[in-house]
Amino acid sequence: MNTITIKGEQRTKEKDKVKLIMVFHKTGFCRAKKVIDITGNFKDWDDKRQQFRSNSSENEEKNKCLSELRRKYKKVAETWDQEERIWSPTQWAGCFDFEEKVEQDKMMVKSVYHTIDILIEYFGNKKRIKNGVEVSSYSNVREYKFLKSSLSEFTRQKYNKQLQSFHFNHITKEFLHDYAVFLQLKGAKNGNKGGVIHKLRKLRAVVSYAFNTLKNPNADTGAFAGVENKMKHTKFMPKSIPHSVILQIEKLDKKQFSKIEQFHLDLFLFSFYAGGMCNIDVAYLNWNSVKSEDVIEYERIKICKEARVPLIDKAKAILKKYRGKGYENYVFPVFTHKHITEQQKRDRLERLYYKMGQTLEKVRIKVGYKEKITWNSARGSYITKMLEDGFSASLVAAHAGNSERIISRHYYKAMDESDTKQKMNSNFHG
Numbered sequence: 001m002n003t004i005t006i007k008g009e010q011r012t013k014e015k016d017k018v019k020l021i022m023v024f025h026k027t028g029f030c031r032a033k034k035v036i037d038i039t040g041n042f043k044d045w046d047d048k049r050q051q052f053r054s055n056s057s058e059n060e061e062k063n064k065c066l067s068e069l070r071r072k073y074k075k076v077a078e079t080w081d082q083e084e085r086i087w088s089p090t091q092w093a094g095c096f097d098f099e100e101k102v103e104q105d106k107m108m109v110k111s112v113y114h115t116i117d118i119l120i121e122y123f124g125n126k127k128r129i130k131n132g133v134e135v136s137s138y139s140n141v142r143e144y145k146f147l148k149s150s151l152s153e154f155t156r157q158k159y160n161k162q163l164q165s166f167h168f169n170h171i172t173k174e175f176l177h178d179y180a181v182f183l184q185l186k187g188a189k190n191g192n193k194g195g196v197i198h199k200l201r202k203l204r205a206v207v208s209y210a211f212n213t214l215k216n217p218n219a220d221t222g223a224f225a226g227v228e229n230k231m232k233h234t235k236f237m238p239k240s241i242p243h244s245v246i247l248q249i250e251k252l253d254k255k256q257f258s259k260i261e262q263f264h265l266d267l268f269l270f271s272f273y274a275g276g277m278c279n280i281d282v283a284y285l286n287w288n289s290v291k292s293e294d295v296i297e298y299e300r301i302k303i304c305k306e307a308r309v310p311l312i313d314k315a316k317a318i319l320k321k322y323r324g325k326g327y328e329n330y331v332f333p334v335f336t337h338k339h340i341t342e343q344q345k346r347d348r349l350e351r352l353y354y355k356m357g358q359t360l361e362k363v364r365i366k367v368g369y370k371e372k373i374t375w376n377s378a379r380g381s382y383i384t385k386m387l388e389d390g391f392s393a394s395l396v397a398a399h400a401g402n403s404e405r406i407i408s409r410h411y412y413k414a415m416d417e418s419d420t421k422q423k424m425n426s427n428f429h430g
Helices: 057-082 089-093 097-107 112-125 138-159 173-190 196-212 221-230 243-251 259-273 279-284 313-322 342-367 377-388 393-400 404-411 417-427
Strands: 002-010 018-026 032-035 127-130 133-136 295-299 306-310
Touching: 002 057, 018 057, 018 089, 032 089, 057 089, 112 138, 112 196, 133 138, 133 342, 138 173, 138 196, 173 196, 173 221, 196 221, 243 259, 243 342, 243 377, 259 279, 259 313, 259 342, 259 377, 279 342, 306 393, 377 393, 377 404, 393 404
Parallel strands: none
Antiparallel strands: 002 018, 018 032, 127 133, 295 306
16 A cells, blocks of 8 residues: 655744655555755645645645655655556655756756866766767767866966856857967976867867857857867878788787787778778677678777678688687677676777787887887778778768778878879879
8 A cells, every 4th residue: 555644843943834754654564754845834734635735725725736646756756656566765856856856947047167077977877889889988078077077177276266166157269269279388397289179179168068059058068169260170090001901910820929919910900991980899809790791891889880891801710710718799809708798898909009009019019110100000001991992981981980081181101102193103104
């Protein structure tokens, strides 16, 4: 049996006012209590009838509210019983708490600090299914945490104030200019650029969210006009390596490498053969994405793009080598039974990237290449090779799972000028 009793007590500070408490009871469970946000004169409360005495229109209106509140909770209990749920009075008492919190949050003016926390929580709870695997927006969470930490350090040093006290009316042109200078100076000490571009862009995203979603009239993205030149991306230098170096890597004597290093080489070359597949996509690749003997189709982990690439013989050979060796349905033995949660998988990938870097440095020395080779070098090398061989940018973009603009800007690396001159002389001869 489920019952709701409303009891009245004198308020501690205002003795003439009543504090109303709902008591939730269910047979076999401990009672639960909840204070109601309705009050009135203590002398007007009738504890026996569980309502105010009808001596005024105001009290009659309060009685209607109490009746509606009781009906609202009763309806929830009836629904739960119909669904044959097992529930307690504590759950019953708190069934509307989330809705109340949301409504209260809507009425609050969010500080910059609080707004960043909202975005961290949003992306932390955002789940996506990629190739049958659930992944979160971990990179966004990490970037917003970095931004919050950076802004907190800046406001302490510059203004001697906590970030929690800053609202969006404080995000002025002067604030942004000072923040940009702070980042540049810190970067200079650490031998880098301080992440000026990325952090300013992320902060602008916070301001935009506050204005468009939270409807905060003080959030003004126009303030960023003064630092627009500091937010422009510098010219990106692709990590692509010449195809001649790829051929050298293919011909390396594998006996010079340990078993794990040979595995790293296979992953690197597979990235190149499979349309310049990104390292994280190689790690998460499953056999469902190998549609036939002719094609691989998969959804990129980092972005909402699909890739479709022909399965060439060299890629097939690597797939055949590792068939049955991957955990569960994964193609490559990157993850094991120890890597169940996403956090465990991320930690595993961080270790793999580090070890892969060591192997590729060993490879670089053996082939006599001057520049650094990374796992992502395989992606740019594939894109460059295909474009130079005359394949259309739209086709190469489809293979790589990117737009034509991105592959041209971030991955294509023009050949040496001497080679270009030689080809031009050949093309324009006669």
